[in-house]
Amino acid sequence: MNIINPLAERYIEQLTSVHDALLKQILEETNANHPHSHMLSGAVQGHFLKMISKMIHPVKVLEIGTFTGFSALCLAEGLQTHGEVHTIEVREDDAATAQKNFNISVHKDLIKLHVGDAKKIIPTLLQEWDLIFIDADKTSYIEYYELTLPLLKENGFILADNVLFHGQVFNENISGKNAKAIHEFNLHVAQDDRTEQVILSVRDGISIIRKV
Numbered sequence: 511m512n513i514i515n516p517l518a519e520r521y522i523e524q525l526t527s528v529h530d531a532l533l534k535q536i537l538e539e540t541n542a543n544h545p546h547s548h549m550l551s552g553a554v555q556g557h558f559l560k561m562i563s564k565m566i567h568p569v570k571v572l573e574i575g576t577f578t579g580f581s582a583l584c585l586a587e588g589l590q591t592h593g594e595v596h597t598i599e600v601r602e603d604d605a606a607t608a609q610k611n612f613n614i615s616v617h618k619d620l621i622k623l624h625v626g627d628a629k630k631i632i633p634t635l636l637q638e639w640d641l642i643f644i645d646a647d648k649t650s651y652i653e654y655y656e657l658t659l660p661l662l663k664e665n666g667f668i669l670a671d672n673v674l675f676h677g678q679v680f681n682e683n684i685s686g687k688n689a690k691a692i693h694e695f696n697l698h699v700a701q702d703d704r705t706e707q708v709i710l711s712v713r714d715g716i717s718i719i720r721k722v
């Protein structure tokens with residue numbers, strides 16, 4: 511299901527600022543060559559991530575689900591001078607592509623790529639995060655939220671992607687395991703008095719969650 515009217519989507523895409531040459535290249539290469547290119551954040555959401563990062567001006571950013579590196583590079587745009595983006599990817603091929611992309615970026619020294627299962631890697635990263643982007647396997651969102659929330663600064667933010675899951679979460683009887691998991695996650699956060707959230711209908715739905 512198209513959550514956003516295609517006309518609105520086209521209008522938004524046309525009038526959202528363009529990305530730099532490297533980010534454009536990653537979008538084009540991933541779309542042309544990757545069998546799962548639909549997993550990319552896309553041009554508009556990439557700008558959304560950049561804007562959030564520039565508004566928060568974070569020192570430490572954690573991303574769960576690197577894919578080809580596009581969103582990590584967007585998140586790096588607002589980093590403070592000695593800030594870092596730590597990003598985790600389980601698939602070695604995608605991690606290698608991401609690292610290749612990071613190596614030719616002006617942000618290359620600020621991005622630390624961790625290869626492996628995020629559930630194992632997160633507890634080893636003993637940092638205080640200003641901003642966390644959850645964008646990996648949907649059935650683990652609650653686990654990622656619970657693992658990272660204690661390490662999120664007070665007034666820090668979590669962004670969670672795909673929270674409308676192609677509109678499947680609107681159904682009275684949700685059938686797919688990913689859609690069910692995402693709906694459970696949305697309920698879990700909505701009922702949690704440690705945080706507040708707003709769900710936005712950007713692309714496939716993105717939540718902004720603030721630790722209060």
Ligand SMILES: C[S@@+](CC[C@H](N)C(=O)[O-])C[C@H]1O[C@@H](n2cnc3c(N)ncnc32)[C@H](O)[C@@H]1O
Pocket residue numbers: 549550551552574575576577578579580581582598599600601604626627628629645646647
């Ligand atoms: C939706 S894609 C990420 C897209 C990327 N953030 C972007 O916007 O371009 C999800 C990624 O999470 C990775 N992933 C899935 N399960 C994971 C896990 N347990 N640990 C780390 N990465 C995982 C997948 O291999 C995939 O590359």
